[in-house]
Structure formats: C-alpha cells, structure tokens
Amino acid sequence: MQPAVHVGPEPDRAIEEAVSTAGGRIAPLEQADAVVWLDSSPDSFPDPLPERVKWVQLPSAGVEPWLERIDGSRLWTSAAGAYGRPVAEHALALMLAGGRRIADCARAQRWTEPPVVPLHRSTVAIVGAGGIGRALIELLEPFGVDVLAVTRRGTGGTLPADRLGEVLPAAHHIVIAAPATAATRHLIGAAELEAMRADAWLVNVARGALVDTDALVAALAGGAIAGAALDVTDPEPLPDEHPLWREPRALITPHVANPVATLSRYLAEHVRANVARFGAGEALLAPIDPDAGY
Amino acid sequence: MQPAVHVGPEPDRAIEEAVSTAGGRIAPLEQADAVVWLDSSPDSFPDPLPERVKWVQLPSAGVEPWLERIDGSRLWTSAAGAYGRPVAEHALALMLAGGRRIADCARAQRWTEPPVVPLHRSTVAIVGAGGIGRALIELLEPFGVDVLAVTRRGTGGTLPADRLGEVLPAAHHIVIAAPATAATRHLIGAAELEAMRADAWLVNVARGALVDTDALVAALAGGAIAGAALDVTDPEPLPDEHPLWREPRALITPHVANPVATLSRYLAEHVRANVARFGAGEALLAPIDPDAGY
Numbered sequence: 001m002q003p004a005v006h007v008g009p010e011p012d013r014a015i016e017e018a019v020s021t022a023g024g025r026i027a028p029l030e031q032a033d034a035v036v037w038l039d040s041s042p043d044s045f046p047d048p049l050p051e052r053v054k055w056v057q058l059p060s061a062g063v064e065p066w067l068e069r070i071d072g073s074r075l076w077t078s079a080a081g082a083y084g085r086p087v088a089e090h091a092l093a094l095m096l097a098g099g100r101r102i103a104d105c106a107r108a109q110r111w112t113e114p115p116v117v118p119l120h121r122s123t124v125a126i127v128g129a130g131g132i133g134r135a136l137i138e139l140l141e142p143f144g145v146d147v148l149a150v151t152r153r154g155t156g157g158t159l160p161a162d163r164l165g166e167v168l169p170a171a172h173h174i175v176i177a178a179p180a181t182a183a184t185r186h187l188i189g190a191a192e193l194e195a196m197r198a199d200a201w202l203v204n205v206a207r208g209a210l211v212d213t214d215a216l217v218a219a220l221a222g223g224a225i226a227g228a229a230l231d232v233t234d235p236e237p238l239p240d241e242h243p244l245w246r247e248p249r250a251l252i253t254p255h256v257a258n259p260v261a262t263l264s265r266y267l268a269e270h271v272r273a274n275v276a277r278f279g280a281g282e283a284l285l286a287p288i289d290p291d292a293g294y
Numbered sequence: 295m296q297p298a299v300h301v302g303p304e305p306d307r308a309i310e311e312a313v314s315t316a317g318g319r320i321a322p323l324e325q326a327d328a329v330v331w332l333d334s335s336p337d338s339f340p341d342p343l344p345e346r347v348k349w350v351q352l353p354s355a356g357v358e359p360w361l362e363r364i365d366g367s368r369l370w371t372s373a374a375g376a377y378g379r380p381v382a383e384h385a386l387a388l389m390l391a392g393g394r395r396i397a398d399c400a401r402a403q404r405w406t407e408p409p410v411v412p413l414h415r416s417t418v419a420i421v422g423a424g425g426i427g428r429a430l431i432e433l434l435e436p437f438g439v440d441v442l443a444v445t446r447r448g449t450g451g452t453l454p455a456d457r458l459g460e461v462l463p464a465a466h467h468i469v470i471a472a473p474a475t476a477a478t479r480h481l482i483g484a485a486e487l488e489a490m491r492a493d494a495w496l497v498n499v500a501r502g503a504l505v506d507t508d509a510l511v512a513a514l515a516g517g518a519i520a521g522a523a524l525d526v527t528d529p530e531p532l533p534d535e536h537p538l539w540r541e542p543r544a545l546i547t548p549h550v551a552n553p554v555a556t557l558s559r560y561l562a563e564h565v566r567a568n569v570a571r572f573g574a575g576e577a578l579l580a581p582i583d584p585d586a587g588y
Contacts, residue, residue, distance in 0.1 A: 085412075089390070089394075089413060092390065093391065093394040097387065101550070102396050102545070103396070105545065106397035106401055106545055108539075108548075110534045110539065111531035111532055111534075113549075114550065116547075116554075116555065117555055118379075118383055120380060138436045139436050139437070141435075142433050142435060245404065253394070253395075254399070254402075256395070256407060256408065256410040259410040261411055
C-alpha cells in the first residue's frame with residue numbers, strides 16, 4: 001500500500017522527500033494514514049487526531065512532554081536511534097576534551113601544561129546501549145578501549161543496571177546515554193560519584209535528570225573526580241548564576257549534541273525507514289511504550 | 295646475536311624491559327652495540343660516541359636539534375611513528391573540539407548555543423601520511439568522512455604536495471601532520487588560508503613552523519576560516535602577549551598531543567620493535583635521513 005502521510009506543523013522539504021522516497025505520498029491531515037510531526041512540543045499538535053491516523057512519528061528521541069498525549073488507539077514512534085550518530089560523536093568529543101584537558105586549554109591565556117591522558121586503551125563505561133550507545137561503541141572501536149556497557153536488564157552482553165556499582169570504580173570515562181525515566185532519575189548521585197576513580201570523567205549526553213546536579217557540584221568542588229562534561233543539565237537551561245559555570249572541572253555544552261544544522265538530515269533517514277516499514281506492514285523503529293516512558 | 299644496548303642518560307625501567315623482551319641485554323656505554331637515548335636534547339649526549347656503537351635510537355619524532363650530531367658511521371633512528379596513536383588522538387580531539395565548538399563552550403559563562411556541525415560525513419585533508427596520518431585515518435574510519443591525504447611525493451594513493459591548492463577548498467578540516475623541514479616551512483601561509491572554506495578548521499599537531507603564524511592571526515581575525523586548533527606554535531612556547539591567546543577562533547594546547555604520562559609506554563613499544571629488528575639484522579623503523587631532515 002502507498003501510505004498517505006501528513007507532515008506538520010509546517011511543510012519540510014527533506015522530510016517530504018524522505019516520505020516519497022520510501023513510497024509514501026504527502027497528504028492533508030484529514031486524509032492521512034500517518035502523521036510525521038516536526039515540532040518537539042505537543043502544544044500545536046492536532047487535538048483530536050483523526051481516527052484514520054494509525055501511526056504518529058515524533059521528532060525527538062526523548063518524549064517526556066508527549067506521554068499524556070500518546071493514546072492506545074494507534075502506534076506512536078519516537079526518533080530514538082535517529083540521532084545516535086551525531087550524539088555519540090558529541091559524547092566522544094566530550095570524552096576527548098576531558099582527557100585532553102581541552103576546556104582548561106581553551107580558558108588558559110598562557111602556555112601552561114595540563115595533565116593530559118590518552119583515551120587509547122582506557123576503560124569506558126556506557127550507561128544505556130540504545131542508538132547512542134551503539135553508535136559510540138562503533139566510534140570507540142579503533143581506540144582499543146575496554147567498553148563496559150550497562151543497560152536496564154543487562155541483555156545482549158551488557159551488565160544490568162543493578163551492577164553499576166561494580167562498573168564505576170573501573171572506568172576512566174562514564175558516559176550517560178540512557179533514557180530519562182522515573183527509574184533513571186538521579187542514577188548518578190553522591191554514592192555513584194564517590195565510587196568513581198579520582199581521575200574519572202563523567203559525560204552526560206542523555207538528560208540532565210539522570211545526574212543529581214547538587215551531588216555533582218559537591219563532587220567536582222571536592223576533586224572527587226577529574227571532571228564532568230555535560231551536554232544536558234538539571235535544571236536546563238542552566239541558570240546564569242549556577243555554580244557549574246564557575247567550576248573549573250566542569251565543561252558545559254548547551255544541549256547541542258544533536259546539532260540543529262543536521263537535525264533534519266538524520267530525522268529524514270529515520271522517517272524514510274519508518275515510512276517504508278509502515279507501507280510494507282513491518283514493525284516500525286522506535287515504538288513508544290508509554291508505560292516505560294520512552 | 296644478542297645486542298648489547300645502553301639506555302641513557304638515566305636508567306628507565308619500561309625501556310630496559312622492552313630491550314630485554316626484544317632479546318637485547320643492558321650494557322654500559324663502552325660495551326654497547328646500540329644506544330637508546332631518552333633525552334630529547336643532544337646536550338648531554340656522549341661525545342665522541344664509542345666506535346662499536348652501530349645504532350642510536352633517539353626519543354623524539356622530530357630530530358631538528360640532532361641533525362648536526364648525526365654521523366654517517368652508524369645508523370640513527372628517530373621515534374617517528376612511535377607516538378602516532380596518541381598524537382592522532384589529539385588531532386581528532388582538536389577536530390571535534392572545532393566542529394563541536396568546545397572552546398567557545400568552555401569559555402562561556404552562560405547557556406548560549408554555538409553553531410555546531412558534526413564531523414560525520416565531512417571532508418578531511420591530512421597533510422603528511424606518516425605514523426600520525428595513518429593512525430588518524432584509522433580513528434576516522436567509523437566517521438564516514440572523505441579523507442584527502444597529501445604527501446610530499448603523492449605515493450600510495452595520496453595526493454602530491456603540489457596539489458595542496460586543489461585539496462584546501464574541499465576540506466572541512468585540514469590536519470597538519472607532516473615533518474618540519476626547509477620544504478614544509480610555512481606550508482600553510484596567506485594563500486593557503488585564503489583557499490580554505492570559510493567554515494574550515496585548521497589543526498596542527500606537527501610543528502609550529504609549518505604554519506605562517508602571522509598569516510594565521512590575520513585570517514582568524516578576519517573570519518576567513520572557522521578556526522584553528524594548534525598543539526604546536528611558532529614561536530613556541532607562545533609568548534603571553536601573543537594575539538592568538540585572545541583570538542576567540544583559536545584553541546591552543548601547549549604541545550601535549552603526546553602526553554608525558556604515556557610517553558615511555560609508546561616509546562617502549564618502538565624500542566622493543568627496533569631492538570628485535572637490530573638483533574635479527576633486519577631494517578629498523580624510522581631511520582633518519584639527515585639530508586631530508588627527518
């Protein structure tokens with residue numbers, strides 16, 4: 001079948017091309033079998049949605065603001081996995097910035113040698129083995145690092161989340177790439193920071209709430225770990241007067257791991273794959289489980 | 295044969311272990327067939343060297359200060375290639391820091407979004423395809439980038455140096471990883487900077503003199519390129535009052551691509567390989583050609 005797909009709230013050439021390439025046709029909302037929604041906020045989302053819409057594709061990997069809108073009368077998919085590549089690249093940039101002391105160097109106004117360590121042959125813990133984690137493992141392949149992947153249930157050769165305490169003291173880098181749920185809130189708190197090596201770097205490219213910010217501020221101030229490189233914060237945006245802005249062991253990037261400039265390029269690939277699967281009656285990528293919260 | 299190897303000016307456990315592992319034995323200078331010298335300056339080097347010494351291993355990749363000491367009565371080898379891995383890692387850290395605007399973020403005291411671009415699927419020019427260039431190509435493999443490698447003679451699938459002008463306008467990143475010689479001095483000058491894309495990043499992990507610093511200062515101030523990330527400078531160390539320290543498009547790391555902390559680990563691997571080759575009468579790694587200057 002050729003699915004009729006509505007793209008909203010505004011037309012988007014890259015996404016519409018992806019729909020067509022995958023065998024779909026662009027349709028107005030009232031004739032649509034599926035909706036690809038490009039606004040990450042649900043505010044302008046059609047309410048009610050026509051009954052004939054059997055599938056909604058959302059534009060973000062995290063769907064916290066959507067959980068109340070997601071109904072059981074159709075399939076909803078997120079963009080989880082779509083941005084794994086660019087976000088994993090940012091995670092690697094932050095890991096290298098940590099060990100290579102790029103933030104210290106960027107702030108220095110004179111030639112002073114910081115204590116640089118290579119990533120090569122170190123131990124890297126990756127918490128969450130979804131699209132970001134898998135893409136990061138690929139990027140790390142030539143570095144000869146030991147990867148310790150931690151997932152909720154510990155399937156597929158990963159360690160279960162309840163063994164995180166064993167992983168933390170071994171890792172030079174701890175990368176947070178797990179979804180934000182009630183169960184992962186403050187996954188990294190005072191005890192976890194305490195368990196880390198004194199030369200460890202914490203990298204968060206997931207959601208701010210996975211890390212207990214107050215505990216992190218204290219750990220950094222006390223030199224409990226080498227540093228934290230965060231693309232996401234809690235609160236976010238981080239207020240101007242927040243102590244992390246003045247903490248020399250902290251590096252903050254303002255939620256840019258998935259750059260705006262290439263967002264539609266990666267989303268278009270995801271939409272193309274899902275429209276083709278929808279047309280063929282196959283299982284879609286990144287179905288949302290509202291009970292799990294992602 | 296079991297070569298007698300002198301390690302100086304001071305004993306070094308990691309290097310001496312490497313000599314033994316490779317089948318050599320540690321010997322005083324007057325009984326030595328070979329010398330592994332760990333001081334990168336020639337000031338304390340034995341003069342004259344006993345005639346029975348048939349091979350000298352130096353500790354640095356660049357050997358400019360040694361060129362007057364290198365004689366034709368024995369073989370001299372540098373550590374070229376030994377540090378390819380850690381230096382290539384630093385080059386990647388600087389490339390990612392460029393596109394991901396890590397320096398801007400490190401300097402920011404508030405949440406302001408910089409224009410981030412992924413490295414994924416971009417075009418990378420690597421000038422010099424020795425140990426650093428080859429290791430960098432390995433690290434870049436999972437990024438799906440187009441690599442344009444430039445070498446002096448353009449052998450082995452690389453482009454010759456006289457076609458650099460064609461490469462520059464195509465590259466998002468230009469990485470300098472070539473030896474410093476009379477021929478490569480100011481390889482990147484005003485004309486080359488002018489030929490680069492306005493969104494290009496220049497990365498130098500080789501030697502400062504390969505880039506015309508004054509031309510670079512002007513190019514950065516005028517916004518001719520996106521930025522420069524330099525581990526090496528000319529002059530080096532960069533004086534406190536140098537304009538590059540205040541240039542927002544510049545990121546300076548103080549010649550730390552090959553970290554002190556892991557220097558002897560990588561040098562030991564190189565020494566082990568060369569002692570084994572010397573004992574077996576095979577060609578050594580990184581022979582110095584005093585006429586070429588490296």
